[in-house]
Amino acid sequence: MNGLKKLINHPEQVVEEMIEGILLAHPGRFERIEKTTVLTRKSTVQLNKVGLVSGGGSGHEPAHVGYVGEGMLDAAVFGEVFTSPTPDQILEAIKAVDYGKGVLLIIKNYTGDVMNFEMAQELAEAEGIQVEKVIVADDVAVEDSTFTIGRRGIAGTVLVHRIAGAMAETGATLQEVKEAAEKVINNVRSMGMAISACTVPAAGKPSFQLADDEMEIGIGIHGEPGINRTKIQSSKEVASILVNKILADFNYENSEVAVLINGLGATPEMELYILNKEVQRILTEKNVAIYKTWVGEYMTSLEMSGVSVTLLKLDNQMKELFAQKVNTLTFQE
Amino acid sequence: MNGLKKLINHPEQVVEEMIEGILLAHPGRFERIEKTTVLTRKSTVQLNKVGLVSGGGSGHEPAHVGYVGEGMLDAAVFGEVFTSPTPDQILEAIKAVDYGKGVLLIIKNYTGDVMNFEMAQELAEAEGIQVEKVIVADDVAVEDSTFTIGRRGIAGTVLVHRIAGAMAETGATLQEVKEAAEKVINNVRSMGMAISACTVPAAGKPSFQLADDEMEIGIGIHGEPGINRTKIQSSKEVASILVNKILADFNYENSEVAVLINGLGATPEMELYILNKEVQRILTEKNVAIYKTWVGEYMTSLEMSGVSVTLLKLDNQMKELFAQKVNTLTFQE
């Protein structure tokens, strides 16, 4: 062993061994494309729908494999820890889930992810497959700018999977599924914070250090430093920082929203629910109506301790799609 | 704030605020008995079944509220962090879920839990309610002795909830439900370990300290020290320590089992799946057939980093009951 405080065998084998463990745990759910890090949805019937592919670096579990199944994704592509998967892997996923109606790629807005998925898209198109992509950029911690890569995609991505997945399941066209996904992207915003960092297994030491009384605001999901470091504050104050930053960016007043309180890895459910209470109090004060809430771990950052808050403004179409059946490891509704 | 590295408001308010956050997040699922820390199952139909009550100290989320719902528990009683709830609260739960067929208490084998639940049982019986109890003691880390309190109840309890809950849903009698629960108790064994401790909010500091290269074997779910401290080892070696200790206690060879790989709080899903791979390899080598696997957080210990492994020997009745519908926050099958 390597002395790392992790329950692993070898830091460079974690993704492969995780995939094996997932397949052993859920033999009925997934199919692995041979010699790849792609898991696809196992279906007893011949599917006739738009295929949905997502993925990215590992270390965000249950993303993305937890969203593969009826009503959500058709394939998840695993990259190395915090490293986008490569075009050849993504291409295999696209080929596997092209049921004849084309494939939609749901990409989080990171340079690496965008480039690798785009290259795969080009390769697939060259093979005659119809491929579209959407890019999720929900993190209001990062400035929205045309000069930079812009905002990161974080936990809001899960809601894109959910809505696009439900839309695809109705038999909608690639263009319709893409539009549904884009509507979510345009109406979803997130913001996160951490009280402790995480350690990439192969790196062997934490990505940053926080003192015993510090927290980091505006953290991403890759152990990147955030935008601002402060003294640790109460759940009430944290909720107010996160929600106010989101509300300053997008007007959710007098609308109905879905709320996702996402734990980054080590934060106990107890604390997530306490934060939820504070978030909902603020939203109610600001005349934002809460239609639906999820509290749990949806898009993590290894063993980072922290949370993100996501708001999505709903319309009738989205509400109908949220009511549709979903059957994945993480969502069963 | 208190300087604690926790996303809370006040260390002595965590349970109350968590309950409020749960109710806000899941308005359709639970009913709170006024002025208590009891959440009951919200049902649209009049139930006619044995009522199931469990609970214990808080800090083990999703236990126990995550198991309240169709096919599992009817009420969860929240104690303070790591402290059994009091008889008056348990009594309220019993009264609320006595639908006319009696109530079964599912208790984990801790002196405090047993005494408080037994007192509640006495009080309920004095009010004319039929009450039975079962006591889960699945932790093989602790010696089984008639001179001591005996083994602790840990993650195996969740499977007792599942089977007793499914049995109750069939309309079975109190005696039948109790027998189904006891069959699980007789056939379930667990063992845990940790690589870092947890901090009770009101205590303000960790329950024990592990050096950077140490792990603790045979840990419970209350931050109690374990039975043995060693150098940190690989996932493979950890799996072998845990599984072999279980197999030494109960003969699972040539039988079919359910496997529960339970994260204690801060351990990333990635590591749980890697451990699952190792556990299943060992079981297969030892001629133990795996019928069903769960990997995730089912019975945690705040932000402790570690895992427990649970094995349950199945028979046909249990397999049928596992196939029944369940709809709770944590189980939807």
Add this chain to the structure above:
Amino acid sequence: MELTVDMAINWMEIARDKYKENKETLTMLDQAIGDGDHGINMARGYQAVVEKIAETEYDHPADVLKSVAMTLMAKVGGASGPLYGTAFMNMSMVMKGKTVDQKVLKEAIDHAITGMKQRGKSEIGEKTLLDVWDQVSSYLDSEDLSEPKEIIEVCQAVVEDTKQIQATKGRASYLNERSIGHEDPGSMSSFYLFEALAEVLEKEATV
């Protein structure tokens, strides 16, 4: 001596102060061989006890102790809640209608011990708070209460002695022989309780 309503109330007030002050000590002891909540449990319980008895009128110390029992039962939880709750309930039962002199006090404590043994399925010598109560009973049997502070020394010695014992009941029993070398947290909390009682009796004696 005679334990009056005022003395019983004062006993609880002093106990509350002691638990508040020594919360960390009890937490530390319980972290070493338990789950770290004993100090929090006792502080929470006795805070509630003092609030409860402040808002009630009592005619007899037995009634005070009954309030204490009910409050501890409902506010402490864990192992110590039912045990201390049972102890005060049983003491109250013995004292009921009687003048609480040394003899009645000793009988009350004996009945408390009987109740706790039954509730906890435990015996003296298992490294629990019972060990302290047992020695207090013996002391009340053999000595007159002219110097109540002697109770403190008696209890202190028992707490010290629990260090040598391997726990066979409660959470500490999970540690097997690793429980040896640590004082029992419940014995320590009983020590504070009897220290508070001794101070009340001492005050009364010197009035």
Add this chain to the structure above:
Amino acid sequence: MELTVDMAINWMEIARDKYKENKETLTMLDQAIGDGDHGINMARGYQAVVEKIAETEYDHPADVLKSVAMTLMAKVGGASGPLYGTAFMNMSMVMKGKTVDQKVLKEAIDHAITGMKQRGKSEIGEKTLLDVWDQVSSYLDSEDLSEPKEIIEVCQAVVEDTKQIQATKGRASYLNERSIGHEDPGSMSSFYLFEALAEVLEKEATV
């Protein structure tokens, strides 16, 4: 100079050694303003590259670089995988069928830059590895390659200069002005790559 098949292979071997040796340095740099995987990505990628080219026969250095491109594309991932993959693919395209002298090398590097700019939607001066490639191109334009080791100094200076720049592309851009004061990890990895090239050319020159 002329870049031969053997030299191209040797270039990759030396690069692999450098990435292996300096994995921690790159990790540290990427942890400061990125996500900490750059060292791991490069070490993994070049290990695969060396394994790949060891099992293949090549007639022309362009073929070696095409293998390198394909392998990096398939084994690195992240931002650096597609960028370095594109760079080697474009270099290979330029070199194809030609004698790789200094002029062809410079053209190859220019074409690599064009490809990476397009792929990364980025420009020179945004605190990325492009800055290093750009200066290597300028150097090849203005100097003859009689002292290849000068490339190392050129690259070193660029890496040092990236410290002053605020990143507008890649992960470091999320940090806004907090990215200033840190070297760009990708520039550092490009430094190692050109350092390896310089060493190969130097060796050849002194033969």
